[in-house]
Amino acid sequence: MQLFEQDRNNSQPILGDVVDQFFAPVQFDALTQLVNEFQRLKARITEVHGIVTEEKVSGVMGYFFSGNSSDQYGHGATLRHTNAFNEIFNLDGALNDLTATFWSRALSLTDLQEHMPQARRNQWHECLNAWRQHGYKRGTNPELDMPEFSLDNLRATIQGLMARRAEFLAERVDGIFRNLSRSHVTNTPEGFSKRMILNHIFSDYGTIDHTREGYIHDLRLVIAKFMGRDDPERATTSRLLNLAKAHRGEWIEADCGSLRVRAYKVGTAHLEVHPDLAWRLNGILAFLHPMAIPESARTRPKRAKACGFKSKALFDRPISNAAAGVLAAMEQYFTLEPSTSRRREYDRKFVPNTLCVRYGSAEPSKHLLEEVSSVLEALGGVPCNGGKHKNLRYWQFDYNPEQIVKAVAVSGQLPDAKSHQFYPTPAPVAERLVQWLDIQPTETCLEPQAGQGGIADLLPKDRTLCVEVSPLHGMILREKGHTVIEGDFLAWNPGTLFDVIACNPPYSEGRWQAHLRYAGTLVEAGGRLGAVLPLSARQQAAELLPGFDLEFSTPIDNAFASTSISVLLLKATKAKPKGMQMGLGL
Structure with a gap:
C-alpha cells in the first residue's frame, strides 16, 4: 500500500503537546482481538461458500429464488432471478467486503482516521472501495489494492501512521x-x-x-x-x-x-x-x-487586531462541544395521548415553548445534562419532569426557544454574567418596580439594557421600546414580541423622549451611574424613571438626576440569584417646567 510514501525534508518541529492532543493512545490488545475476530469470520464465510456452492445445493437454489420472488405483501424480493446466485455467493466479493470493514474498524479504534487530513481520508476511502468498481483487477494499480488484514500488516500500518502524526x-x-x-x-x-x-x-x-x-x-x-x-x-x-x-x-x-x-x-x-x-x-x-x-x-499579536468579529477577544468560558451537540439536536417536548383515530393508538400532543433531549437519542451523562440544563436555564428555561414520563426531563420557556438555542449551540457561548453584568431581574422585584411607576394607557415606555425581558415583559408591548447590546438577548426579546434596538444604550440617540423608563443597569465600573444619568436625559417632562440600583445610589442619585423628585424603597436583600447583592428601587419623577405647571393651573 503506497498511500503514505511521501517524505518531508523540513525538520521544523511541531510541539509534541499539540500533536498528542489529536490522537488517542493505541490499544494493541484490542487490535489483536480484532484480527482474531476477522480470522473467525473469514473462515466462516469460506465455509458457507463451500457448502452453498456444492453441486447438490446450488442445483436447487433456483427454486428458492423463484418460489420466494415476492413477500407476503406482494412486494418484490431482493433476489428475484436465478442468475443472481453466482453473483451473490462470489467468495472474493464477500472477503473484500470483510477486509474493508475490518480496516475501517481498526482505524476507528485508534482514532487516527477521524483526525487525518481530509485528503488522507479520501485516499483510504478510495483504497477500501476500489474493488467495488467495474473492471477492477488486483495488481493493475497497486496503490488501490487493499492490504491483507493481518496482525503484522495492522501493526506496521498503525505504527507508521503514529510516527507521522x-x-x-x-x-x-x-x-x-x-x-x-x-x-x-x-x-x-x-x-x-x-x-x-x-x-x-x-x-x-x-x-x-x-x-x-x-x-x-x-x-x-x-x-x-x-x-x-x-x-x-x-x-x-x-x-x-x-x-x-x-x-x-x-x-x-x-x-x-x-x-x-x-x-x-x-x-x-x-x-x-x-x-x-x-x-x-x-x-x-x-x-x-x-x-x-x-x-x-x-507571531502572536501583541494586542487585539481590528477585525470584523463581534467579540474582539476570544470567549474564555465556552460551552463544551458535547453540550452544544445536545442543544443543537433538542426538539419540542410532547406527550402521548389516546388517539381518536382508528389507525393509531396514541397521538402526539406537543407542549408549546418547550425543549427536551431528542427522543431516541442516547441519554446524556449526569454532568453533560447538568451543563445543558445550566445553559437552558440561563436562557430562561425552567426544568420540569415529564409528568407521566417520569424519567424524561424537559424545559419550559415563556417564548419559542428553538432558534435561540440552536444559535447558542452554533456560537458555543453565552453572555458571561460577570463580564457582561447580566443578572436577570427577579420577577418580584420587576413587578414591584413596574407597579410603583403606575404606567397610564397612553404613555410610551423604554427599557435600556433589557436583557431577556424581565422588566420589559411587564410593560405594554405596543408602546415599549427595548435597547439591548447582546445579539442573543435581542433574539430572545424579538421572539417574545418586543420591539428591539440592538446596540449600546450609552451610544444610542433616539431623537425622542419617553414617558416612562424602567431599567436594571449594570453595576460594575460606574456603569449604573452612566446609565442613570443618560436615561434621565430621555425622560419627558412629568415622566418617571424607575431603576433597580445598589444601596450606594441613595447618596449619589440626586447629583445624577438634577430636576427630578426622588423616592427610594426599603433595601431588598439578596435580590439576585447566586449573589449577595442588596438593592433598592428608585422612582424619579421629572419636574415640569414652571410655564407648563402654570398653564395647567389655569
Missing part, C-alpha cells in the same frame, strides 16, 4: 487552507489571516457537498484543540452551514467567536479565523512551507 497535523491544516482559499499558500503569504472562500459548498438544490464540508469540519477540529475544547460533532458543522444558508449574506460566528461563516446564493461560503488563532494555524503552515509564511503572520 506531526506531518498529518501539518497536512491537515495545509489541506484546509488549500481547499478554503482562492490560491495556494505560496501566493497568499498572510495564510489564515486573510478571508477564505469555498466554492460550490451548496448545490442548486440547497444540499451541502460532503467532502467540502469535511474541510470546514477539519478547521473546527484544529481550532477546538488549540482552544482546549472537546471535539465538535460532524453534525454540528452541517447545522452551522445550514444556519449560514438560512441567513445568506450575514456573518454567523461559531466556536466561541473563533470562526465566522457567511453563505451566498451562488453556493459559496466565506470563512474567517479570529486573529488570535490565525497566527497558530500559520505556524503549522510554516512547518510545510517555511519560506512562504512571513514571521509576522505566525
Whole structure:
C-alpha cells in the first residue's frame, strides 16, 4: 500500500503537546482481538461458500429464488432471478467486503482516521472501495489494492501512521487552507489571516457537498484543540452551514467567536479565523512551507487586531462541544395521548415553548445534562419532569426557544454574567418596580439594557421600546414580541423622549451611574424613571438626576440569584417646567 510514501525534508518541529492532543493512545490488545475476530469470520464465510456452492445445493437454489420472488405483501424480493446466485455467493466479493470493514474498524479504534487530513481520508476511502468498481483487477494499480488484514500488516500500518502524526497535523491544516482559499499558500503569504472562500459548498438544490464540508469540519477540529475544547460533532458543522444558508449574506460566528461563516446564493461560503488563532494555524503552515509564511503572520499579536468579529477577544468560558451537540439536536417536548383515530393508538400532543433531549437519542451523562440544563436555564428555561414520563426531563420557556438555542449551540457561548453584568431581574422585584411607576394607557415606555425581558415583559408591548447590546438577548426579546434596538444604550440617540423608563443597569465600573444619568436625559417632562440600583445610589442619585423628585424603597436583600447583592428601587419623577405647571393651573 503506497498511500503514505511521501517524505518531508523540513525538520521544523511541531510541539509534541499539540500533536498528542489529536490522537488517542493505541490499544494493541484490542487490535489483536480484532484480527482474531476477522480470522473467525473469514473462515466462516469460506465455509458457507463451500457448502452453498456444492453441486447438490446450488442445483436447487433456483427454486428458492423463484418460489420466494415476492413477500407476503406482494412486494418484490431482493433476489428475484436465478442468475443472481453466482453473483451473490462470489467468495472474493464477500472477503473484500470483510477486509474493508475490518480496516475501517481498526482505524476507528485508534482514532487516527477521524483526525487525518481530509485528503488522507479520501485516499483510504478510495483504497477500501476500489474493488467495488467495474473492471477492477488486483495488481493493475497497486496503490488501490487493499492490504491483507493481518496482525503484522495492522501493526506496521498503525505504527507508521503514529510516527507521522506531526506531518498529518501539518497536512491537515495545509489541506484546509488549500481547499478554503482562492490560491495556494505560496501566493497568499498572510495564510489564515486573510478571508477564505469555498466554492460550490451548496448545490442548486440547497444540499451541502460532503467532502467540502469535511474541510470546514477539519478547521473546527484544529481550532477546538488549540482552544482546549472537546471535539465538535460532524453534525454540528452541517447545522452551522445550514444556519449560514438560512441567513445568506450575514456573518454567523461559531466556536466561541473563533470562526465566522457567511453563505451566498451562488453556493459559496466565506470563512474567517479570529486573529488570535490565525497566527497558530500559520505556524503549522510554516512547518510545510517555511519560506512562504512571513514571521509576522505566525507571531502572536501583541494586542487585539481590528477585525470584523463581534467579540474582539476570544470567549474564555465556552460551552463544551458535547453540550452544544445536545442543544443543537433538542426538539419540542410532547406527550402521548389516546388517539381518536382508528389507525393509531396514541397521538402526539406537543407542549408549546418547550425543549427536551431528542427522543431516541442516547441519554446524556449526569454532568453533560447538568451543563445543558445550566445553559437552558440561563436562557430562561425552567426544568420540569415529564409528568407521566417520569424519567424524561424537559424545559419550559415563556417564548419559542428553538432558534435561540440552536444559535447558542452554533456560537458555543453565552453572555458571561460577570463580564457582561447580566443578572436577570427577579420577577418580584420587576413587578414591584413596574407597579410603583403606575404606567397610564397612553404613555410610551423604554427599557435600556433589557436583557431577556424581565422588566420589559411587564410593560405594554405596543408602546415599549427595548435597547439591548447582546445579539442573543435581542433574539430572545424579538421572539417574545418586543420591539428591539440592538446596540449600546450609552451610544444610542433616539431623537425622542419617553414617558416612562424602567431599567436594571449594570453595576460594575460606574456603569449604573452612566446609565442613570443618560436615561434621565430621555425622560419627558412629568415622566418617571424607575431603576433597580445598589444601596450606594441613595447618596449619589440626586447629583445624577438634577430636576427630578426622588423616592427610594426599603433595601431588598439578596435580590439576585447566586449573589449577595442588596438593592433598592428608585422612582424619579421629572419636574415640569414652571410655564407648563402654570398653564395647567389655569
